[in-house]
Each structure stands twice: as C-alpha cells, then as structure tokens.
C-alpha cells in the first residue's frame with residue numbers, strides 16, 4: 558500500500574525538465590487523409606499566436622526543452638511560421654518539422670534555415686499515397702519538395718513516416734523502395750490509430766470507419782507475411798536502420814490490429830511521454846501526449862504552470878499504462 562502511495566507521489570511529482578515539446582502551430586491541414594479527421598475541422602483553422610510563442614519561449618527555457626517537434630494540421634499553413642521558429646531558435650533547441658510534403662517546395666529556403674530536419678508522411682507508392690492522402694499529385698509534390706530541400710542544402714535530413722493501414726499494408730516493401738527513390742534518409746512505420754479520440758474525432762470512430770482503415774483478422778496474418786518477406790528482401794535496410802524498426806517491432810502492428818478485433822492482447826506499453834514531453838495545440842490546449850485529454854490551456858497560465866498544475870499532476874499520479882485503455886491501444890508511444 559505504501560509502495561503504491563510512493564509510486565503515485567513519484568509519478569505526480571513536479572516536472573522541472575521536459576526535453577521534448579510537440580507544437581501544433583496551425584490546426585488546419587491541406588491533406589484529406591482517410592485515417593485522420595483533422596482536415597474536417599473548421600476551414601479557417603486556429604494558429605498559435607506569436608505573442609503566445611514569445612511567452613512560451615521563457616517556459617521552454619525554464620523547462621530545459623531541447624527538441625521542438627512542429628506537428629499539425631500542417632505547420633506550413635501557419636501564417637507566420639518563420640517568426641515563430643526564430644523565437645524558438647533563441648533557445649538551444651532542435652526543430653523537427655512534420656509535414657504532409659505538399660508545401661515543401663514553396664518553403665524550401667525557410668525550412669532549411671529554421672528547421673533541423675523534416676519528417677514527411679509517405680503512405681504508399683504514388684497512386685496509393687495519393688489515394689490515402691485524398692490529394693491528386695501529392696506524391697509528386699512530396700518528391701519535388703524533397704528535391705528542393707536538397708537543392709537548397711545538400712544532405713539536408715529528410716526522413717519518412719508511414720501509417721500502416723488497410724489501404725497500404727501489402728505495399729510495405731514497395732514503400733521502402735519508394736522512400737529510397739525519392740531520396741529520403743530512412744523510414745519508420747506505425748499502425749493506424751483506430752481507437753483514440755485524437756485527430757479531431759472526439760466521439761471516436763464507428764465500426765464502419767474502423768473497418769475501412771483497420772485490417773480484418775485475415776489481413777493481419779497477411780501483414781505478418783509481408784513483414785516476414787520484407788525481413789528477407791530488405792535485410793540490409795533493416796541492418797543499417799534505413800527502416801527504423803526491427804521486424805519484431807513491426808509485428809506489433811499486426812498485434813494491435815488483432816487486439817482491435819478482440820483477438821489477443823494489446824502489446825505491452827513502454828512509454829514515459831507525460832513525464833518527458835507535452836503537446837501544445839494551436840489554440841493553446843496542452844495535453845500530456847497526443848492521445849490523452851487536455852490538462853490545461855496556455856490562456857490560463859504558462860506551460861510550466863499547466864504541467865505542474867493540479868490537473869496535470871493528478872493525471873500523472875493516477876496513470877497506470879498497463880491498465881489505461883487509451884495507453885493500451887496507443888500506436889505512438891515515446892520512451893526517453
């Protein structure tokens with residue numbers, strides 16, 4: 558009993574250091590992805606205001622933040638993103654831009670000036686990528702954007718992230734080859750999120766949408782076979798970490814999809830995101846990670862105050878990841 562109380566007190570302690578902050582500078586997106594509802598949010602969108610960023614910088618310094626990840630929506634739709642980055646660069650932070658890739662070419666000069674690296678979404682070979690993204694020519698724009706970055710700065714780091722789902726799981730080896738063809742530095746895979754209320758789906762998804770994006774039980778077996786085949790055909794890419802995950806790690810994705818059907822347990826969770834990171838949305842909402850409910854808003858206080866306020870500390874103190882339904886179905890854990 559005492560051990561439990563001590564553990565809760567430790568989990569609910571004040572955070573003096575938060576190395577990673579994910580900022581969503583703009584809420585709107587220029588893709589229409591089948592596995593995401595962010596693009597369905599209001600058309601004008603919310604933007605993180607410069608005044609809020611200036612206030613935020615002092616908090617990021619106090620919290621000894623070292624890595625800022627610009628996520629979205631599409632961060633490149635923010636009307637004043639480079640002034641925001643200039644403010645952030647007053648700190649010793651690495652800036653990573655997550656992007657759909659559609660606007661890379663237009664903003665290439667500023668991206669290589671202000672961002673240390675880019676991670677683009679790559680969800681298939683050309684036709685599949687365009688279909689999943691809901692944008693004709695998305696793949697072509699992505700490839701042109703990567704080339705533009707490299708013209709601005711040879712060797713500029715750009716990698717890919719792929720959301721594995723019903724519409725692309727048979728193509729995984731071809732997607733790795735596509736990443737190489739575009740000149741990307743590597744690729745990582747994660748399973749589509751079917752269960753959370755993140756990504757503008759406050760009520761979660763109905764079964765039909767889960768079926769549309771997720772894998773049927775027989776398809777989970779097919780995914781395992783694809784991964785087994787890729788372990789052989791792309792052994793060198795696994796060995797040199799061009800593919801970030803190991804084949805064993807990739808097989809978690811099938812386990813997650815099976816668990817969504819009640820066929821087997823969810824994979825074990827190893828994550829410390831709420832203790833080493835936080836997510837700040839365009840309207841100032843602060844979350845402990847992408848998936849859990851908000852713990853405050855920057856309108857009500859500085860980031861350090863929010864992260865050490867009663868709601869945040871109570872959340873961390875009571876969070877049992879092995880039992881929490883959101884954590885157990887999480888597709889994007891963070892372990893630092």
Ligand code: SF4
Nearest residue numbers: 586588590593630657
């Ligand atoms: S998955 Fe990313 S790129 Fe696609 S609609 Fe959602 S935020 Fe936009």
Ligand code: SF4
Nearest residue numbers: 828830846848884887
């Ligand atoms: S496991 Fe996922 S949902 Fe749980 S705290 Fe970590 S990132 Fe958040």
